[in-house]
Amino acid sequence: MYIKINNNHIELIKSANPYLIFATIFVFIIGLYYSLFQSPPDYIQGDSMRIMYIHVPSAWFALMTYSILAGSCVLWFITRNPLFNVVARSIAQVGMVFTLMSLITGSIWGKPTWGVWWVWDARLTSMLILFFLYIAYIFLWQAISNKELASKISAALAIIGFINIPIIKFSVDWWNTLHQPASISKLSTPSIDISMLIPLFIMTIACFLFLVTVSLIRFRLVLIENKMLRTIN
Amino acid sequence: MLNLIKRDLLLSFYSSANFFFTVSFFVLILILIPFAFGTQSDQLKLLFKGVVWIALALSIIITVDRIYNADYEDGNLDIIMQKNKTIEYLVISKYVTHWFIYCLPLLVILPILSFLFYLDYFETIQIFINLFIGSFGMVFIANFVSALTLGAKRTIFLKAIIMIPLFVPFIIFGSDAASWPILLGLSMLSFVISIYVTAYGLRLYGE
Amino acid sequence: MNELKIEDLSCKRGESKVLNNINIIIKSGETLVVKGRNGSGKTTLLRILSNFITSYQGKVSLNDLxxxxxxxxxxxxxxxxxxxxLKDNLSIKKNLELWDIIFNESLDHAKLLERDNLDHLINRDVGSLSDGQKKCISLHRLNYNKYEFWFLDEPFVYLDEANTNSLIEKINRFNENMGIVILTSNINLPKKFHKEVNI
Structure with a gap:
């Protein structure tokens, strides 16, 4: 199956843009309202845990975006369909923003909870490394002047980074296992109240919409940049 | 393949300052430890075991521009790739020479340094084994980063940003004496990935 | 007797097509001059012929293989x-020594350089030479004599009249020994070669 992008798709993306931006802002406002006013404070952590409603989705999406990035790089090498390269390149910047966001909100949450801004455990450290992988991917592409070559090279690097992340996670885990259990497993336990799940759910949707909106704008820009439009017509 | 090893060794012998530069760099980083942390022997011992890895990583990072870039820029890489149709052989001979020229001198100087930092024989041997195994893995990584970034000239910082995350596992396991089997595994894994990626990068830039 | 055949060769570099349906046949003892404006794909053609670029349409074959x-x-x-x-920080002598190892052939460089009137340069660092002198030393590689083809990319750039003539003479001698030469050039050459193609 060979997916081809034509001008109609581009026009569709362009016309959907304002709606998507509006929807993102709208869902963010609802999510913020729910997380700040409609949910009870945590009985141990108090109001400071409300930052989790933005921290957890951005951490999820930081990892998911990198998986999509590496996945589309792999697919690009297999199928040679340039669409996957465009997807990878349009999604990278958003992923970097999510990673940075989860790092910053994580340390803001960590200060009142653990008493320190940063803890050297596996998840935090691999998140930090993930941030540098995004930087390496984006800037390596910019540093190579032959752009067709640059895409191939940075795609190879993205895949290597994807192999590296679990290795780092494993090795840092081995090195230091001082941490509370993962928050995903914490969420899956029945102890979490439904009133906390609702804002988390809404914020996750908001983050997803943000990811989609910005990626689509980038997608269009990358296509124009690649002058793919000219060759497709 | 042997030709290439011979040629690279001769080349580095002709510009033999390179040997001394990396060794001096390595020694100087380690000399900074007592300046920064004082001269208590227990503390020095502890710090040396870790900082020696950071020094090795940095020494390899500063040499990454010399692996393929010089030959790529002056056109020798074209001749070398023409004469070695199987690029994997070329890559392996580059591993050998790069390790021989830039890592072996560091390992030779290591025992002397470790006595400066009050380590006993047993600890020195442990560090030596770990560095020996780990340095191969790091050389493999440096090689493929060098091959991938041939088109990005004068970007040693970018190369460092790419390489340091890949060095993290080596530094973690390297500074623990008992985990040399894991280090060996990591080196083997990076060999497999590196030989494939380096050949891929060289072929791309050959076009 | 060698026959190098290029059939329906097309090649894309990035978005632009640089070579379009090229058909050339060259036989032993002939010289082909490839002409064309800047960016028309002369270097690309040479890199296809020397097996660096492997993704193209069409066929390049030597004796039907x-x-x-x-x-x-x-x-x-x-x-x-x-x-x-050439390595800028090394002397010519050392550079030639490195070439000998890569080419797996040791030449009597002193004698060959003397023939080309370059022997006074042998102990100078490459960095201190002019572009024309560097080009002459670079063309010194043609003395490695196990080869049946010469692919020369802009060999006449930087060369003065005397050196141009001696290079043309070398090409003629190589042709007489049934060698094939393919060279790219932007300028009009003082001598007509066997074949000329515009791309």
Whole structure:
């Protein structure tokens, strides 16, 4: 199956843009309202845990975006369909923003909870490394002047980074296992109240919409940049 | 393949300052430890075991521009790739020479340094084994980063940003004496990935 | 007797097509001059012929065997690119020594340089030479004599009249020994070669 992008798709993306931006802002406002006013404070952590409603989705999406990035790089090498390269390149910047966001909100949450801004455990450290992988991917592409070559090279690097992340996670885990259990497993336990799940759910949707909106704008820009439009017509 | 090893060794012998530069760099980083942390022997011992890895990583990072870039820029890489149709052989001979020229001198100087930092024989041997195994893995990584970034000239910082995350596992396991089997595994894994990626990068830039 | 055949060759670099349906046949003892404006794909053609670029449409074959499948092909040609393959910080003597190892052939460099009136340069660092002198030393690689093809990318750039003539003489001598020469050039050459193609 060979997916081809034509001008109609581009026009569709362009016309959907304002709606998507509006929807993102709208869902963010609802999510913020729910997380700040409609949910009870945590009985141990108090109001400071409300930052989790933005921290957890951005951490999820930081990892998911990198998986999509590496996945589309792999697919690009297999199928040679340039669409996957465009997807990878349009999604990278958003992923970097999510990673940075989860790092910053994580340390803001960590200060009142653990008493320190940063803890050297596996998840935090691999998140930090993930941030540098995004930087390496984006800037390596910019540093190579032959752009067709640059895409191939940075795609190879993205895949290597994807192999590296679990290795780092494993090795840092081995090195230091001082941490509370993962928050995903914490969420899956029945102890979490439904009133906390609702804002988390809404914020996750908001983050997803943000990811989609910005990626689509980038997608269009990358296509124009690649002058793919000219060759497709 | 042997030709290439011979040629690279001769080349580095002709510009033999390179040997001394990396060794001096390595020694100087380690000399900074007592300046920064004082001269208590227990503390020095502890710090040396870790900082020696950071020094090795940095020494390899500063040499990454010399692996393929010089030959790529002056056109020798074209001749070398023409004469070695199987690029994997070329890559392996580059591993050998790069390790021989830039890592072996560091390992030779290591025992002397470790006595400066009050380590006993047993600890020195442990560090030596770990560095020996780990340095191969790091050389493999440096090689493929060098091959991938041939088109990005004068970007040693970018190369460092790419390489340091890949060095993290080596530094973690390297500074623990008992985990040399894991280090060996990591080196083997990076060999497999590196030989494939380096050949891929060289072929791309050959076009 | 060698016959190098290029059939329906097309090649894309990025978004732009640089070579379009090229058809050339060259036989032993002939010289082909490839002409064309800047960016028309002269260097690309040479890099296809020397097996660096492997993704193209059409077929390039030596004696009816595709050069991509011919395992011995890489040892048959001598490519002199636009880069001079010299180490700036080493003397010419040391550079030649390094070449000897890569080419796996040791030449009597002193004698050969004397013939080309370059022997006074042998102990100078490459960095201190002029572009024309570097080019002459770079063309010194043509003395490695196991090759049946010469691929020369802009060999006449930087050369003065005397050196141009001596290079043309060398090409003629190589042709007489049944060698094939393919060279790219932008300028009008003082001598007509066997074949000329515009791309």
């Amino acid at each position: 595709s050069i991509l499948e011919d395992n011995l092909y890489n040892n048959k040609f001598n490519l002199i690119g636009q880069k001079n393959s």
